[in-house]
Amino acid sequence: MSNPDSFIDEVTEEVRRDRLFAMFRKYGWIGVLIVVFIVGGAAFNEWRKAAAASRAEVFGDAVLDALDLGGVEERRTALGAIKADGDQKAVLQLLLASDPDTDRAATLEALQALADDASQPQSYRDLAVLRRVMVLGAEASVSERRAALDPIAAAGRPFRTLALEQLAYLTLEEGKTDEAVAALQALMQDQEAPAGLRSRAEQMIVALGGEVAPSTAPQPAAPADAG
Known part of the structure:
Protein backbone atom coordinates (compact mmCIF):
# COMPACT_ATOMS: atom_id res chain seq x y z
CA MET A 1 0.00 0.00 0.00
CA LEU A 69 -85.00 46.08 4.20
CA GLY A 70 -87.54 48.91 4.21
CA GLY A 71 -89.23 48.83 7.62
CA VAL A 72 -87.62 49.23 11.02
CA GLU A 73 -89.24 46.08 12.39
CA GLU A 74 -88.21 44.07 9.35
CA ARG A 75 -84.62 45.26 9.71
CA ARG A 76 -84.60 44.52 13.42
CA THR A 77 -86.01 41.02 12.91
CA ALA A 78 -83.51 40.27 10.17
CA LEU A 79 -80.59 41.52 12.26
CA GLY A 80 -81.74 39.48 15.24
CA ALA A 81 -81.78 36.32 13.09
CA ILE A 82 -78.15 36.67 11.96
CA LYS A 83 -75.81 34.08 13.43
CA ALA A 84 -72.90 35.77 15.15
CA ASP A 85 -70.14 34.97 17.59
CA GLY A 86 -67.27 36.83 19.19
CA ASP A 87 -67.24 40.55 18.56
CA GLN A 88 -69.83 40.13 15.80
CA LYS A 89 -72.40 39.97 18.59
CA ALA A 90 -71.30 43.42 19.75
CA VAL A 91 -71.68 44.83 16.25
CA LEU A 92 -75.19 43.40 15.99
CA GLN A 93 -76.21 44.87 19.34
CA LEU A 94 -74.95 48.30 18.29
CA LEU A 95 -76.87 48.02 15.01
CA LEU A 96 -80.01 47.00 16.90
CA ALA A 97 -79.53 50.13 19.02
CA SER A 98 -79.11 52.49 16.07
CA ASP A 99 -82.71 53.73 15.85
CA PRO A 100 -83.80 55.03 19.28
CA ASP A 101 -86.41 57.38 17.84
CA THR A 102 -88.42 54.50 16.39
CA ASP A 103 -87.98 51.90 19.12
CA ARG A 104 -86.49 53.40 22.25
CA ALA A 105 -87.15 50.38 24.47
CA ALA A 106 -85.46 47.94 22.08
CA THR A 107 -82.51 50.31 21.70
CA LEU A 108 -81.97 50.56 25.44
CA GLU A 109 -82.36 46.81 25.82
CA ALA A 110 -79.73 46.10 23.15
CA LEU A 111 -77.28 48.57 24.67
CA GLN A 112 -77.77 47.16 28.17
CA ALA A 113 -77.25 43.61 26.88
CA LEU A 114 -73.95 44.61 25.30
CA ALA A 115 -72.82 46.59 28.36
CA ASP A 116 -73.45 43.54 30.56
CA ASP A 117 -71.75 41.03 28.23
CA ALA A 118 -68.43 40.27 29.89
CA SER A 119 -67.31 38.22 26.89
CA GLN A 120 -67.07 41.34 24.72
CA PRO A 121 -64.10 43.72 24.51
CA GLN A 122 -64.20 46.58 27.01
CA SER A 123 -64.25 49.15 24.19
CA TYR A 124 -67.59 47.84 22.88
CA ARG A 125 -69.05 47.69 26.37
CA ASP A 126 -67.92 51.25 27.14
CA LEU A 127 -69.45 52.48 23.89
CA ALA A 128 -72.74 50.79 24.79
CA VAL A 129 -72.80 52.46 28.22
CA LEU A 130 -71.96 55.85 26.74
CA ARG A 131 -74.63 55.53 24.08
CA ARG A 132 -77.21 54.31 26.59
CA VAL A 133 -76.61 57.32 28.86
CA MET A 134 -77.09 59.64 25.90
CA VAL A 135 -80.31 57.90 24.83
CA LEU A 136 -81.71 57.89 28.35
CA GLY A 137 -81.12 61.60 28.88
CA ALA A 138 -83.19 63.08 31.68
CA GLU A 139 -85.11 59.83 31.97
CA ALA A 140 -82.33 58.77 34.35
CA SER A 141 -81.15 60.91 37.24
CA VAL A 142 -77.92 62.88 37.02
CA SER A 143 -76.39 60.72 39.72
CA GLU A 144 -77.25 57.52 37.84
CA ARG A 145 -75.78 58.82 34.60
CA ARG A 146 -72.67 60.12 36.36
CA ALA A 147 -72.13 56.75 38.04
CA ALA A 148 -72.31 55.06 34.63
CA LEU A 149 -69.92 57.52 32.99
CA ASP A 150 -67.27 57.85 35.70
CA PRO A 151 -65.56 54.49 34.98
CA ILE A 152 -65.45 55.25 31.25
CA ALA A 153 -63.78 58.61 31.96
CA ALA A 154 -60.85 56.91 33.70
CA ALA A 155 -57.38 57.20 32.20
CA GLY A 156 -56.68 54.66 29.51
CA ARG A 157 -60.28 53.94 28.57
CA PRO A 158 -60.95 54.30 24.82
CA PHE A 159 -63.90 56.70 25.11
CA ARG A 160 -62.51 58.72 28.02
CA THR A 161 -62.82 62.16 26.41
CA LEU A 162 -66.37 61.51 25.18
CA ALA A 163 -67.35 60.47 28.69
CA LEU A 164 -65.75 63.64 30.09
CA GLU A 165 -67.77 65.70 27.63
CA GLN A 166 -71.00 64.10 28.82
CA LEU A 167 -69.97 64.61 32.45
CA ALA A 168 -69.47 68.31 31.71
CA TYR A 169 -73.01 68.47 30.34
CA LEU A 170 -74.29 66.76 33.48
CA THR A 171 -72.52 69.40 35.57
CA LEU A 172 -74.28 72.06 33.49
CA GLU A 173 -77.58 70.23 34.00
CA GLU A 174 -77.00 70.56 37.75
CA GLY A 175 -76.78 74.33 37.31
CA LYS A 176 -73.01 74.53 37.91
CA THR A 177 -72.18 76.64 34.89
CA ASP A 178 -68.70 77.73 35.96
CA GLU A 179 -67.66 74.15 36.70
CA ALA A 180 -69.06 72.99 33.38
CA VAL A 181 -67.15 75.69 31.50
CA ALA A 182 -63.95 74.74 33.34
CA ALA A 183 -64.45 71.08 32.40
CA LEU A 184 -65.00 71.99 28.76
CA GLN A 185 -61.94 74.24 28.77
CA ALA A 186 -59.88 71.35 30.13
CA LEU A 187 -61.18 69.15 27.33
CA MET A 188 -60.05 71.68 24.75
CA GLN A 189 -56.51 71.28 26.08
CA ASP A 190 -56.71 67.49 26.28
CA GLN A 191 -54.20 65.85 23.93
CA GLU A 192 -56.53 62.88 23.37
CA ALA A 193 -59.63 64.92 22.50
CA PRO A 194 -60.55 64.63 18.81
CA ALA A 195 -61.06 67.78 16.74
CA GLY A 196 -64.84 67.39 16.63
CA LEU A 197 -65.08 67.21 20.40
CA ARG A 198 -62.86 70.29 20.86
CA SER A 199 -65.04 72.18 18.38
CA ARG A 200 -68.21 71.26 20.29
CA ALA A 201 -66.58 72.25 23.59
CA GLU A 202 -65.56 75.62 22.16
CA GLN A 203 -69.08 76.32 20.89
CA MET A 204 -70.59 75.39 24.24
CA ILE A 205 -68.10 77.58 26.14
CA VAL A 206 -68.96 80.56 23.94
CA ALA A 207 -72.69 79.89 24.37
CA LEU A 208 -72.23 79.83 28.14
CA GLY A 209 -70.31 83.11 28.10
CA GLY A 210 -66.95 81.58 28.98
CA GLU A 211 -63.55 82.43 27.59
CA VAL A 212 -61.94 80.20 25.01
CA ALA A 213 -58.20 79.77 25.49
CA PRO A 214 -56.07 78.75 22.49
CA SER A 215 -56.01 74.99 22.29
CA THR A 216 -52.72 73.23 22.92
CA ALA A 217 -54.03 69.96 21.51
CA PRO A 218 -52.52 68.86 18.18
CA GLN A 219 -54.29 70.35 15.18
CA PRO A 220 -54.88 68.59 11.86
CA ALA A 221 -52.12 69.25 9.33
CA ALA A 222 -52.94 71.90 6.76
CA PRO A 223 -53.29 70.63 3.20
CA ALA A 224 -50.26 71.14 1.01
CA ASP A 225 -50.34 74.12 -1.34
CA ALA A 226 -51.17 72.75 -4.75
CA GLY A 227 -49.64 75.79 -6.37
Missing part, protein backbone atom coordinates in the same frame (compact mmCIF):
# COMPACT_ATOMS: atom_id res chain seq x y z
CA SER A 2 1.80 3.09 -1.24
CA ASN A 3 -0.27 5.66 0.64
CA PRO A 4 -1.33 4.42 4.08
CA ASP A 5 -2.58 7.90 5.08
CA SER A 6 -5.03 7.94 2.19
CA PHE A 7 -6.25 4.47 3.09
CA ILE A 8 -6.81 5.50 6.70
CA ASP A 9 -8.71 8.62 5.57
CA GLU A 10 -10.97 6.52 3.37
CA VAL A 11 -11.70 4.08 6.17
CA THR A 12 -12.37 6.93 8.60
CA GLU A 13 -14.76 8.57 6.12
CA GLU A 14 -16.57 5.27 5.61
CA VAL A 15 -16.96 4.85 9.35
CA ARG A 16 -18.36 8.37 9.61
CA ARG A 17 -20.92 7.67 6.88
CA ASP A 18 -21.94 4.45 8.57
CA ARG A 19 -22.42 6.28 11.87
CA LEU A 20 -24.38 9.07 10.15
CA PHE A 21 -26.73 6.62 8.45
CA ALA A 22 -27.17 4.76 11.71
CA MET A 23 -28.04 7.98 13.54
CA PHE A 24 -30.46 8.98 10.78
CA ARG A 25 -32.19 5.59 10.96
CA LYS A 26 -32.46 5.97 14.73
CA TYR A 27 -33.36 9.67 15.05
CA GLY A 28 -34.38 10.73 11.58
CA TRP A 29 -38.08 10.45 12.42
CA ILE A 30 -37.65 13.47 14.73
CA GLY A 31 -36.63 15.67 11.82
CA VAL A 32 -39.49 14.33 9.71
CA LEU A 33 -41.91 15.03 12.54
CA ILE A 34 -40.61 18.60 12.89
CA VAL A 35 -41.10 19.19 9.17
CA VAL A 36 -44.62 17.78 9.36
CA PHE A 37 -45.45 20.10 12.26
CA ILE A 38 -44.06 23.14 10.45
CA VAL A 39 -45.89 22.39 7.22
CA GLY A 40 -49.05 21.42 9.09
CA GLY A 41 -48.93 24.58 11.22
CA ALA A 42 -48.54 26.78 8.16
CA ALA A 43 -51.44 25.02 6.45
CA PHE A 44 -53.60 25.39 9.56
CA ASN A 45 -52.85 29.12 9.79
CA GLU A 46 -53.80 29.61 6.16
CA TRP A 47 -57.00 27.63 6.68
CA ARG A 48 -57.83 29.66 9.77
CA LYS A 49 -57.27 32.95 7.91
CA ALA A 50 -59.44 31.77 5.03
CA ALA A 51 -62.16 30.63 7.44
CA ALA A 52 -62.09 33.97 9.28
CA ALA A 53 -62.33 35.89 6.00
CA SER A 54 -65.22 33.72 4.85
CA ARG A 55 -66.97 34.15 8.20
CA ALA A 56 -66.59 37.93 8.05
CA GLU A 57 -67.86 38.01 4.47
CA VAL A 58 -70.95 35.95 5.29
CA PHE A 59 -71.67 38.13 8.33
CA GLY A 60 -71.19 41.35 6.37
CA ASP A 61 -73.45 40.21 3.55
CA ALA A 62 -76.18 39.23 6.03
CA VAL A 63 -75.97 42.61 7.77
CA LEU A 64 -76.14 44.52 4.49
CA ASP A 65 -79.13 42.45 3.37
CA ALA A 66 -80.90 43.18 6.67
CA LEU A 67 -80.18 46.92 6.49
CA ASP A 68 -81.56 47.05 2.94
Whole structure:
Protein backbone atom coordinates (compact mmCIF):
# COMPACT_ATOMS: atom_id res chain seq x y z
CA MET A 1 0.00 0.00 0.00
CA SER A 2 1.80 3.09 -1.24
CA ASN A 3 -0.27 5.66 0.64
CA PRO A 4 -1.33 4.42 4.08
CA ASP A 5 -2.58 7.90 5.08
CA SER A 6 -5.03 7.94 2.19
CA PHE A 7 -6.25 4.47 3.09
CA ILE A 8 -6.81 5.50 6.70
CA ASP A 9 -8.71 8.62 5.57
CA GLU A 10 -10.97 6.52 3.37
CA VAL A 11 -11.70 4.08 6.17
CA THR A 12 -12.37 6.93 8.60
CA GLU A 13 -14.76 8.57 6.12
CA GLU A 14 -16.57 5.27 5.61
CA VAL A 15 -16.96 4.85 9.35
CA ARG A 16 -18.36 8.37 9.61
CA ARG A 17 -20.92 7.67 6.88
CA ASP A 18 -21.94 4.45 8.57
CA ARG A 19 -22.42 6.28 11.87
CA LEU A 20 -24.38 9.07 10.15
CA PHE A 21 -26.73 6.62 8.45
CA ALA A 22 -27.17 4.76 11.71
CA MET A 23 -28.04 7.98 13.54
CA PHE A 24 -30.46 8.98 10.78
CA ARG A 25 -32.19 5.59 10.96
CA LYS A 26 -32.46 5.97 14.73
CA TYR A 27 -33.36 9.67 15.05
CA GLY A 28 -34.38 10.73 11.58
CA TRP A 29 -38.08 10.45 12.42
CA ILE A 30 -37.65 13.47 14.73
CA GLY A 31 -36.63 15.67 11.82
CA VAL A 32 -39.49 14.33 9.71
CA LEU A 33 -41.91 15.03 12.54
CA ILE A 34 -40.61 18.60 12.89
CA VAL A 35 -41.10 19.19 9.17
CA VAL A 36 -44.62 17.78 9.36
CA PHE A 37 -45.45 20.10 12.26
CA ILE A 38 -44.06 23.14 10.45
CA VAL A 39 -45.89 22.39 7.22
CA GLY A 40 -49.05 21.42 9.09
CA GLY A 41 -48.93 24.58 11.22
CA ALA A 42 -48.54 26.78 8.16
CA ALA A 43 -51.44 25.02 6.45
CA PHE A 44 -53.60 25.39 9.56
CA ASN A 45 -52.85 29.12 9.79
CA GLU A 46 -53.80 29.61 6.16
CA TRP A 47 -57.00 27.63 6.68
CA ARG A 48 -57.83 29.66 9.77
CA LYS A 49 -57.27 32.95 7.91
CA ALA A 50 -59.44 31.77 5.03
CA ALA A 51 -62.16 30.63 7.44
CA ALA A 52 -62.09 33.97 9.28
CA ALA A 53 -62.33 35.89 6.00
CA SER A 54 -65.22 33.72 4.85
CA ARG A 55 -66.97 34.15 8.20
CA ALA A 56 -66.59 37.93 8.05
CA GLU A 57 -67.86 38.01 4.47
CA VAL A 58 -70.95 35.95 5.29
CA PHE A 59 -71.67 38.13 8.33
CA GLY A 60 -71.19 41.35 6.37
CA ASP A 61 -73.45 40.21 3.55
CA ALA A 62 -76.18 39.23 6.03
CA VAL A 63 -75.97 42.61 7.77
CA LEU A 64 -76.14 44.52 4.49
CA ASP A 65 -79.13 42.45 3.37
CA ALA A 66 -80.90 43.18 6.67
CA LEU A 67 -80.18 46.92 6.49
CA ASP A 68 -81.56 47.05 2.94
CA LEU A 69 -85.00 46.08 4.20
CA GLY A 70 -87.54 48.91 4.21
CA GLY A 71 -89.23 48.83 7.62
CA VAL A 72 -87.62 49.23 11.02
CA GLU A 73 -89.24 46.08 12.39
CA GLU A 74 -88.21 44.07 9.35
CA ARG A 75 -84.62 45.26 9.71
CA ARG A 76 -84.60 44.52 13.42
CA THR A 77 -86.01 41.02 12.91
CA ALA A 78 -83.51 40.27 10.17
CA LEU A 79 -80.59 41.52 12.26
CA GLY A 80 -81.74 39.48 15.24
CA ALA A 81 -81.78 36.32 13.09
CA ILE A 82 -78.15 36.67 11.96
CA LYS A 83 -75.81 34.08 13.43
CA ALA A 84 -72.90 35.77 15.15
CA ASP A 85 -70.14 34.97 17.59
CA GLY A 86 -67.27 36.83 19.19
CA ASP A 87 -67.24 40.55 18.56
CA GLN A 88 -69.83 40.13 15.80
CA LYS A 89 -72.40 39.97 18.59
CA ALA A 90 -71.30 43.42 19.75
CA VAL A 91 -71.68 44.83 16.25
CA LEU A 92 -75.19 43.40 15.99
CA GLN A 93 -76.21 44.87 19.34
CA LEU A 94 -74.95 48.30 18.29
CA LEU A 95 -76.87 48.02 15.01
CA LEU A 96 -80.01 47.00 16.90
CA ALA A 97 -79.53 50.13 19.02
CA SER A 98 -79.11 52.49 16.07
CA ASP A 99 -82.71 53.73 15.85
CA PRO A 100 -83.80 55.03 19.28
CA ASP A 101 -86.41 57.38 17.84
CA THR A 102 -88.42 54.50 16.39
CA ASP A 103 -87.98 51.90 19.12
CA ARG A 104 -86.49 53.40 22.25
CA ALA A 105 -87.15 50.38 24.47
CA ALA A 106 -85.46 47.94 22.08
CA THR A 107 -82.51 50.31 21.70
CA LEU A 108 -81.97 50.56 25.44
CA GLU A 109 -82.36 46.81 25.82
CA ALA A 110 -79.73 46.10 23.15
CA LEU A 111 -77.28 48.57 24.67
CA GLN A 112 -77.77 47.16 28.17
CA ALA A 113 -77.25 43.61 26.88
CA LEU A 114 -73.95 44.61 25.30
CA ALA A 115 -72.82 46.59 28.36
CA ASP A 116 -73.45 43.54 30.56
CA ASP A 117 -71.75 41.03 28.23
CA ALA A 118 -68.43 40.27 29.89
CA SER A 119 -67.31 38.22 26.89
CA GLN A 120 -67.07 41.34 24.72
CA PRO A 121 -64.10 43.72 24.51
CA GLN A 122 -64.20 46.58 27.01
CA SER A 123 -64.25 49.15 24.19
CA TYR A 124 -67.59 47.84 22.88
CA ARG A 125 -69.05 47.69 26.37
CA ASP A 126 -67.92 51.25 27.14
CA LEU A 127 -69.45 52.48 23.89
CA ALA A 128 -72.74 50.79 24.79
CA VAL A 129 -72.80 52.46 28.22
CA LEU A 130 -71.96 55.85 26.74
CA ARG A 131 -74.63 55.53 24.08
CA ARG A 132 -77.21 54.31 26.59
CA VAL A 133 -76.61 57.32 28.86
CA MET A 134 -77.09 59.64 25.90
CA VAL A 135 -80.31 57.90 24.83
CA LEU A 136 -81.71 57.89 28.35
CA GLY A 137 -81.12 61.60 28.88
CA ALA A 138 -83.19 63.08 31.68
CA GLU A 139 -85.11 59.83 31.97
CA ALA A 140 -82.33 58.77 34.35
CA SER A 141 -81.15 60.91 37.24
CA VAL A 142 -77.92 62.88 37.02
CA SER A 143 -76.39 60.72 39.72
CA GLU A 144 -77.25 57.52 37.84
CA ARG A 145 -75.78 58.82 34.60
CA ARG A 146 -72.67 60.12 36.36
CA ALA A 147 -72.13 56.75 38.04
CA ALA A 148 -72.31 55.06 34.63
CA LEU A 149 -69.92 57.52 32.99
CA ASP A 150 -67.27 57.85 35.70
CA PRO A 151 -65.56 54.49 34.98
CA ILE A 152 -65.45 55.25 31.25
CA ALA A 153 -63.78 58.61 31.96
CA ALA A 154 -60.85 56.91 33.70
CA ALA A 155 -57.38 57.20 32.20
CA GLY A 156 -56.68 54.66 29.51
CA ARG A 157 -60.28 53.94 28.57
CA PRO A 158 -60.95 54.30 24.82
CA PHE A 159 -63.90 56.70 25.11
CA ARG A 160 -62.51 58.72 28.02
CA THR A 161 -62.82 62.16 26.41
CA LEU A 162 -66.37 61.51 25.18
CA ALA A 163 -67.35 60.47 28.69
CA LEU A 164 -65.75 63.64 30.09
CA GLU A 165 -67.77 65.70 27.63
CA GLN A 166 -71.00 64.10 28.82
CA LEU A 167 -69.97 64.61 32.45
CA ALA A 168 -69.47 68.31 31.71
CA TYR A 169 -73.01 68.47 30.34
CA LEU A 170 -74.29 66.76 33.48
CA THR A 171 -72.52 69.40 35.57
CA LEU A 172 -74.28 72.06 33.49
CA GLU A 173 -77.58 70.23 34.00
CA GLU A 174 -77.00 70.56 37.75
CA GLY A 175 -76.78 74.33 37.31
CA LYS A 176 -73.01 74.53 37.91
CA THR A 177 -72.18 76.64 34.89
CA ASP A 178 -68.70 77.73 35.96
CA GLU A 179 -67.66 74.15 36.70
CA ALA A 180 -69.06 72.99 33.38
CA VAL A 181 -67.15 75.69 31.50
CA ALA A 182 -63.95 74.74 33.34
CA ALA A 183 -64.45 71.08 32.40
CA LEU A 184 -65.00 71.99 28.76
CA GLN A 185 -61.94 74.24 28.77
CA ALA A 186 -59.88 71.35 30.13
CA LEU A 187 -61.18 69.15 27.33
CA MET A 188 -60.05 71.68 24.75
CA GLN A 189 -56.51 71.28 26.08
CA ASP A 190 -56.71 67.49 26.28
CA GLN A 191 -54.20 65.85 23.93
CA GLU A 192 -56.53 62.88 23.37
CA ALA A 193 -59.63 64.92 22.50
CA PRO A 194 -60.55 64.63 18.81
CA ALA A 195 -61.06 67.78 16.74
CA GLY A 196 -64.84 67.39 16.63
CA LEU A 197 -65.08 67.21 20.40
CA ARG A 198 -62.86 70.29 20.86
CA SER A 199 -65.04 72.18 18.38
CA ARG A 200 -68.21 71.26 20.29
CA ALA A 201 -66.58 72.25 23.59
CA GLU A 202 -65.56 75.62 22.16
CA GLN A 203 -69.08 76.32 20.89
CA MET A 204 -70.59 75.39 24.24
CA ILE A 205 -68.10 77.58 26.14
CA VAL A 206 -68.96 80.56 23.94
CA ALA A 207 -72.69 79.89 24.37
CA LEU A 208 -72.23 79.83 28.14
CA GLY A 209 -70.31 83.11 28.10
CA GLY A 210 -66.95 81.58 28.98
CA GLU A 211 -63.55 82.43 27.59
CA VAL A 212 -61.94 80.20 25.01
CA ALA A 213 -58.20 79.77 25.49
CA PRO A 214 -56.07 78.75 22.49
CA SER A 215 -56.01 74.99 22.29
CA THR A 216 -52.72 73.23 22.92
CA ALA A 217 -54.03 69.96 21.51
CA PRO A 218 -52.52 68.86 18.18
CA GLN A 219 -54.29 70.35 15.18
CA PRO A 220 -54.88 68.59 11.86
CA ALA A 221 -52.12 69.25 9.33
CA ALA A 222 -52.94 71.90 6.76
CA PRO A 223 -53.29 70.63 3.20
CA ALA A 224 -50.26 71.14 1.01
CA ASP A 225 -50.34 74.12 -1.34
CA ALA A 226 -51.17 72.75 -4.75
CA GLY A 227 -49.64 75.79 -6.37
